[in-house]
Amino acid sequence: xxxxxxxxxxxxxxxxxxxxxxxxxxxxxxxxxxxxxxxxxxxxxxxxxxxxxxxxxxxxxxxxxxxxxxxxxxxxxxxxxxxxxxxxxxxxxxxxxxxxxxxxxxxxxxxxxxxxxxxxxxxxxxxxxxxxxxxxxxxxxxxxxxxxxxxxxxxxxxxxxxxxxxxxxxxxxxxxxxxxxxxxxxxxxxxxxxxxxxxxxxxxxxxxxxxxxxxxxxxxxxxxxxxxxxxxxxxxxxxxxxxxxxxxxxxxxxxxxxxxxxxxxxxxxxxxxxxxxxxx
Numbered sequence: 419x420x421x422x423x424x425x426x427x428x429x430x431x432x433x434x435x436x437x438x439x440x441x442x443x444x445x446x447x448x449x450x451x452x453x454x455x456x457x458x459x460x461x462x463x464x465x466x467x468x469x470x471x472x473x474x475x476x477x478x479x480x481x482x483x484x485x486x487x488x489x490x491x492x493x494x495x496x497x498x499x500x501x502x503x504x505x506x507x508x509x510x511x512x513x514x515x516x517x518x519x520x521x522x523x524x525x526x527x528x529x530x531x532x533x534x535x536x537x538x539x540x541x542x543x544x545x546x547x548x549x550x551x552x553x554x555x556x557x558x559x560x561x562x563x564x565x566x567x568x569x570x571x572x573x574x575x576x577x578x579x580x581x582x583x584x585x586x587x588x589x590x591x592x593x594x595x596x597x598x599x600x601x602x603x604x605x606x607x608x609x610x611x612x613x614x615x616x617x618x619x620x621x622x623x624x625x626x627x628x629x630x631x632x633x634x635x636x637x638x639x640x641x642x643x644x645x646x647x648x649x650x651x652x653x654x655x656x657x658x659x660x661x662x663x664x665x666x667x668x669x670x671x672x673x674x675x676x677x678x679x680x681x682x683x684x685x686x687x688x689x690x691x692x693x694x695x696x697x698x
Contacts (some may be wrong), residue, residue, distance in 0.1 A: 454613060455486040455693070456497045456506035459645060465490050492645055493605075494527065501696050507691040510529070512538070514576045516692050518608045521581045526606050529693040539685035540609065543651060543661040546681045551598070551657060555683045557631045568686060575621035576687075584608065586617035587624050596635050599675050600626060601642040601656035610660055612641060622660055648677040 421666065423660055468488045491508055493499035498505045508529055516528050546553050562568040583656060602622065604612025611620030618639050628635040650656040661677070663685055 420567060436564075442656050443506045447669055452487045453508055454506040455488050456491055456500050456509040457488055458497070459490040459492060476546050479495070481554075492585045493643060495545050501620045502698060504698070508695050510693055512606075512609075512692065513691040513692050514579070514689050515606060516694055519694070521579050523581070526696055526698045528630060529695050537688050537690045537696060538662040539658065539688040540662050542683040543659050543680040545654075545655065546679055547650060547682065549659065552681055552683055554633050555658070556628065559684055559686050562625075562628065563686075566630055568682075571621060571624050571628070572687065575624060579608060584611070584619050586613055586615070586619045587627050589627050589639065590631055592630075598630070598633075598635050598657050599638045599640065599655070600658045601647055601650045602639055602660065603644045603647065604641060605644065606660075621687070627672055646678075651677055652679055 419536070465488050469486075473485070485670050486508075489500065491500060497506070497509055501509050502525075516526075520524055520528070520632050544550075544555070559568070562571075601614065602610050602617065602618060604610060608620045610622045623639070626637045626639065640656075642656070645660045647656075647661075651659050659677075661680075661682060665684060
């Protein structure tokens with residue numbers, strides 16, 4: 419895996435859920451004042467479309483929301499530079515990521531929430547043609563939930579966040595077993611994390627190691643940019659990618675950020691959407 423500067427990165431994946439969180443800052447006194455919001459490019463919606471969805475949500479809500487004008491970023495380091503330079507006012511992420519970054523004492527703070535508060539649920543995405551793998555993954559996840567293993571991993575890697583990076587996770591090797599290829603970005607700490615030495619760590623990696631043991635399969639992890647995950651899945655380069663289930667209603671299209679030809683497993687972790695702002 420290539421070197422990752424993890425501390426300079428923020429949340430990846432399906433940050434589309436952040437479109438619908440009513441957030442503001444005490445420095446923004448006018449309800450009609452736009453907040454420039456940075457987020458990762460969605461698969462199936464332009465910046466203009468996202469702005470239209472935001473306005474529709476505001477019109478249908480009984481809550482006065484500060485309007486957000488969305489700016490897409492291809493990767494997270496570019497989005498953070500946009501935040502630091504003032505090109506955007508806020509960037510969207512999850513509570514666990516914010517807690518991880520604040521533990522690192524980065525020059526950031528969480529924006530006070532005003533109005534709606536939503537969550538996304540994390541899952542695996544596989545091709546529809548690979549339903550057998552989906553069933554295997556769901557079975558392993560269900561067993562881990564039932565015997566408490568999943569809760570233990572959440573506590574160790576997410577709840578008990580520490581200033582120091584977690585240790586790398588070694589994948590077990592099973593002679594003669596089939597291999598599941600998993601693409602990871604490494605830039606959603608503490609969920610999806612690649613250390614500065616290039617080794618995978620964090621919650622998702624520990625989850626994969628445990629699932630490999632239970633499924634009696636080898637797990638091959640390889641590093642990939644966030645915006646290449648969907649294509650890695652559809653091309654067959656990866657058997658599995660991490661994804662997030664975005665809550666859907668009549669304001670939010672079901673396909674706003676769904677990989678073509680993909681089917682999603684049952685969720686294994688849910689977290690609230692939040693915004694981060696620079697202390698500059």
